[in-house]
């Protein structure tokens with residue numbers, strides 16, 4: 001895996017995020033969210049500053065980041081496509097949908113397309129179980145998704161490039 | 162003449178294009194020089210009709226749906242702003258039988274009001290419960306909650322009043338109210354609906370809890386999969402502070418209550434209350450040993466009420482109308498109403514709030530209209546991924562905590578997922594183990610290792626290898642998990658697994674026993 005480069009600018013931004021949260025009770029989770037919002041993932045190079053300011057060990061920070069499925073340790077694609085694979089969506093054929101998407105994008109779950117456009121992630125329930133199968137592209141949620149519709153959703157984000 | 166049109170902001174409505182519908186209505190109104198105000202309400206819960214658009218007329222609100230952008234021009238042509246006839250016209254919303262047959266107590270305002278308008282909330286009985294509570298002693302509030310018979314709607318069905326009493330009686334400089342908004346169960350979305358469609362009722366319920374037990378700080382632990390709920394909640398909290406329904410000296414009462422939303426990060430186990438508290442403290446979501454109970458040593462070691470969104474959102478009506486009013490609904494020891502969520506392969510999916518006692522069959526067919534695919538419904542899973550699968554022969558079971566226990570099933574958070582006859586129950590059993598393996602916090606061996614072993618054995622069964630012996634293995638493994646797990650993730654994964662084997666043996670390469678119950 002290639003070493004992730006974090007620019008000076010981003011580092012100073014991260015320092016200010018850490019500064020803003022450090023006196024908040026239970027600061028680590030909101031802080032990690034904020035860093036991921038800013039960077040798209042949580043670079044390992046931020047662990048030392050986080051651990052110093054929050055009085056934790058680097059191992060503890062690492063432990064928390066890796067415990068939660070939502071936190072990413074590597075830079076994702078430009079867009080993130082989450083397919084719900086929980087029971088409700090299974091009952092409406094999400095299996096077919098996931099096979100189709102994996103095939104057409106040429107990636108498995110937790111992978112990014114070779115053009116760096118789309119990262120594919122499984123998700124266990126989006127709360128859209130009344131309109132299964134459901135997917136989420138970035139922050140946009142879609143219901144009653146079929147093979148045709150998911151192709152359109154994927155195309156729509158690619159066009160914007 | 163100005164017109165008011167409602168287009169939901171609910172995530173599920175958005176998933177069917179409600180934003181585009183709202184924009185198209187505004188654009189069309191502008192091009193026709195009509196004065197139209199669009200209110201982004203919550204969903205009425207009739208999801209197969211989303212985006213459901215309502216207009217205010219002299220007779221009441223008239224519903225149209227599902228309204229896609231392409232339908233908007235013709236709706237204007239047919240004078241829908243005054244309730245005109247159209248193929249999508251459904252009638253007066255309040256008269257729609259799907260809604261009319263319900264008993265909406267917790268969801269009384271759902272879809273009716275502008276979710277972030279304090280004025281709207283107050284003109285629909287909002288804050289009546291808190292006003293009463295502010296004039297009562299903590300002990301009297303707790304007594305009302307206990308007398309109402311309300312049991313936790315997050316899954317464990319523990320009496321809410323008893324939990325509050327424990328926290329109230331603890332001596333401490335700091336106590337907390339924590340709302341469990343992790344809603345991880347597949348097939349459930351009632352918490353999300355409240356947070357997106359009537360967030361003030363949750364804020365009011367949490368404030369009442371704070372006043373009752375003497376807690377001044379609340380946290381809503383919200384799953385990260387719900388960005389829209391986050392936005393609406395934060396707006397509502399801001400508005401509540403601005404009008405002094407949160408913060409210091411609430412409405413001159415001398416009481417203080419502060420409230421903040423904290424995001425989870427995609428871990429199912431963090432819905433378990435002690436794992437949730439660890440996460441709120443900024444740690445890995447490892448389940449804690451009990452005792453101590455969170456009510457005694459909870460968040461940051463302080464006495465803490467942890468309640469589900471629906472439990473807390475039900476408090477205002479109890480304090481407004483009284484314990485007896487609420488208790489009058491229901492059956493046996495299951496008092497009040499349950500917001501039931503129909504999900505999966507059902508034609509008319511949505512939120513049905515009914516008194517306990519309604520049967521699965523009524524829900525699946527009278528409300529749900531049967532399967533979405535038109536094939537027979539073969540199995541339903543009630544109560545999320547840790548709930549049992551039930552066959553048709555059990556569809557007459559009334560929704561009641563104890564009746565479900567009798568058939569080795571659970572109501573959980575009230576989600577019902579239906580499957581048609583194309584389902585392979587062996588695959589569903591495999592998935593139950595797989596889900597447990599993915600989400601296990603790793604603290605106990607039966608859950609951490611057993612679930613992965615379960616997947617392997619299920620693979621053998623699915624490929625037809627030595628079914629009888631391997632099913633015995635699954636049963637042994639399930640026994641170990643049932644008895645040797647610290648929390649219900651490992652401890653209840655055997656529910657979906659064993660119920661699938663027992664009720665649908667033919668899917669596991671076994672011969673179906675005739676007339677098996």
Ligand SMILES: Cc1cc2nc3c(=O)[nH]c(=O)nc-3n(C[C@H](O)[C@H](O)[C@H](O)COP(=O)(O)O)c2cc1C
Nearest residue numbers: 313314315341343344345432433434468469472649
């Ligand atoms: C694995 C697991 C996941 C859970 N997920 C949730 C959840 O998402 N929401 C919830 O309210 N309760 C959940 N619970 C139940 C909580 O531990 C706890 O009982 C509940 O928050 C108490 O609130 P109530 O009494 O109002 O139901 C979960 C329990 C377990 C074991």
Ligand code: SF4
Nearest residue numbers: 602604605608648651
């Ligand atoms: S049963 Fe599983 S999730 Fe629950 S405490 Fe044990 S290892 Fe953790």
